[in-house]
Amino acid sequence: MSAAEELRGEVPRAEEPPPEELHEVRVVVNGAARTARVPARRLLSDCIRHDLRLTGTHVGCEHGVCGACTILLDGAPVRSCLLLAVSADGADITTVEGLAAPDGTLSPVQQAFSECHGLQCGFCTPGFLTTITAGLRAVADPDDEQAREMIGGNLCRCTGYQNILASVHRAAEITRERAASSSPAATKRAAAPAGHA
Amino acid sequence: MKPRPLGYSRPESVAEALAALAAPGVEAKVLAGGQSLVPLMSLRLAAPDVVVDINRLTELSYVRVADGQVRVGALARHAEVLASPAAAAAQPLLPKALRFVAHPAIRNRGTTVGSIVHADPAGEMPAVLALLGGTVCVASAAGTRSIPAGEFFLGPLESAMEPDELATEVQFPVLPGPAAGTGFAEISRRRGDYAVCGVAAMAWLRADGRIGGAKAAYLSMAPSPAVIDLTEAVAGGMPDALSFPAAASLARSRLQPEPDIHATARYRRQLAGVLTERALVDALAEARETIDA
Numbered sequence: 001m002s003a004a005e006e007l008r009g010e011v012p013r014a015e016e017p018p019p020e021e022l023h024e025v026r027v028v029v030n031g032a033a034r035t036a037r038v039p040a041r042r043l044l045s046d047c048i049r050h051d052l053r054l055t056g057t058h059v060g061c062e063h064g065v066c067g068a069c070t071i072l073l074d075g076a077p078v079r080s081c082l083l084l085a086v087s088a089d090g091a092d093i094t095t096v097e098g099l100a101a102p103d104g105t106l107s108p109v110q111q112a113f114s115e116c117h118g119l120q121c122g123f124c125t126p127g128f129l130t131t132i133t134a135g136l137r138a139v140a141d142p143d144d145e146q147a148r149e150m151i152g153g154n155l156c157r158c159t160g161y162q163n164i165l166a167s168v169h170r171a172a173e174i175t176r177e178r179a180a181s182s183s184p185a186a187t188k189r190a191a192a193p194a195g196h197a
Numbered sequence: 198m199k200p201r202p203l204g205y206s207r208p209e210s211v212a213e214a215l216a217a218l219a220a221p222g223v224e225a226k227v228l229a230g231g232q233s234l235v236p237l238m239s240l241r242l243a244a245p246d247v248v249v250d251i252n253r254l255t256e257l258s259y260v261r262v263a264d265g266q267v268r269v270g271a272l273a274r275h276a277e278v279l280a281s282p283a284a285a286a287a288q289p290l291l292p293k294a295l296r297f298v299a300h301p302a303i304r305n306r307g308t309t310v311g312s313i314v315h316a317d318p319a320g321e322m323p324a325v326l327a328l329l330g331g332t333v334c335v336a337s338a339a340g341t342r343s344i345p346a347g348e349f350f351l352g353p354l355e356s357a358m359e360p361d362e363l364a365t366e367v368q369f370p371v372l373p374g375p376a377a378g379t380g381f382a383e384i385s386r387r388r389g390d391y392a393v394c395g396v397a398a399m400a401w402l403r404a405d406g407r408i409g410g411a412k413a414a415y416l417s418m419a420p421s422p423a424v425i426d427l428t429e430a431v432a433g434g435m436p437d438a439l440s441f442p443a444a445a446s447l448a449r450s451r452l453q454p455e456p457d458i459h460a461t462a463r464y465r466r467q468l469a470g471v472l473t474e475r476a477l478v479d480a481l482a483e484a485r486e487t488i489d490a
Contacts, residue, residue, distance in 0.1 A: 020202050021204075039202065040202075040203040040248065041238070046199075062236075062239055063239055063240060064236050067302065070302055077302040077305060078306045079232075081239070082231055082235045082236060084200075084228070087231065087250050087252055131302065135301075152300055153300025153302050
């Protein structure tokens with residue numbers, strides 16, 4: 001093979017590999033039924049980003065160390081880079097896009113990150129938000145040790161973690177505040193002045 | 198960082214799974230939690246022709262206590278074993294060790310049986326199984342067999358299982374009678390990382406309240422879990438002692454760890470001694486509680 005032939009593009013191509021068998025994956029993502037056709041080797045993280053076009057889930061290390069790709073699978077935080085998409089068939093998935101209310105109101109954890117500067121570059125944030133959302137469902141009012149345990153599997157290279165810890169505590173507080181203000185007693189109190197007017 | 202093209206089989210029954218594993222000329226790997234297998238495939242350190250996904254075999258998703266054993270099915274996630282009050286009551290070492298297995302997000306998906314079959318010398322659960330003298334129950338198209346822990350771990354990531362076999366259940370013996378207790382201690386660079394050194398220990402008391410004996414299993418210290426009988430170093434001693442220098446020295450003398458980027462062999466041996474003492478203190482406190490209770 002001469003250099004000239006190579007330049008003319010006459011290099012014999014490696015034989016095309018046979019097309020991969022595709023498998024249908026049906027999942028409910030952030031409340032919506034979605035379907036994708038993927039090869040068996042497609043990681044769930046790639047399926048979410050490329051096939052379902054939800055790029056809020058970030059891919060960091062791709063071998064389960066960094067936690068950036070954490071999603072909620074049937075409510076429990078898992079690393080989406082450590083699952084094959086085919087294996088998630090039938091699952092209920094929540095990604096970071098599913099945390100805010102439909103009207104755009106930030107979830108308590110998102111609100112807390114905003115208030116406490118729990119992020120800088122934001123790359124690791126989707127993983128922290130999903131992890132802490134599930135963490136606070138299990139432990140509603142974590143102490144410092146429990147908060148550290150909650151986020152122990154997620155890496156952040158900007159914040160030094162202190163503001164993220166503060167965000168965990170603030171998120172617990174916001175959750176309680178919102179629950180109190182939406183309870184029947186609180187609604188009655190809020191409605192009372194209007195009644196007088 | 199992506200797996201090689203891969204065949205996929207998702208059996209709906211154990212029999213179907215065994216048939217898929219028995220297919221001739223095909224390298225098949227069982228996929229349960231996948232928390233070790235998927236990264237190995239992504240890093241192309243593993244490249245099976247087919248994965249046999251057993252996540253639909255919900256009949257293997259159990260943790261129960263029967264016949265003196267905590268029986269953990271192949272699909273029980275670490276988090277489920279950790280959260281089982283029955284398992285914790287029957288064998289308190291299980292939750293003590295499971296808290297050190299990676300992170301909650303990994304424990305939500307990874308299975309206890311899978312981590313044992315993976316046979317990582319840095320794994321907590323292989324050491325627990327080795328210490329307790331548990332059993333791995335495996336099945337293949339040809340039949341079933343039980344492999345004692347002592348014969349199961351052959352080396353790093355190498356077990357006595359054949360390629361066509363599926364581990365269906367692991368059995369951890371319950372804590373023997375009153376006056377016995379367990380402890381677990383581990384040092385890692387960061388929370389949830391692989392252990393630089395870890396120790397699972399069991400100790401028991403004599404009728405006169407003094408120490409009857411103890412044994413310990415070590416992770417990250419040998420090609421497979423290393424079990425050391427510490428009885429000669431502790432027997433007859435006071436169970437409320439806060440240090441066990443003879444046991445620490447015995448452990449250090451028996452272990453020949455390899456150095457790596459995380460720790461020198463000398464540091465690992467030092468840790469083995471210190472952690473042996475911590476795990477013994479923990480185990481003897483538990484043993485005394487079982488008598489008081």
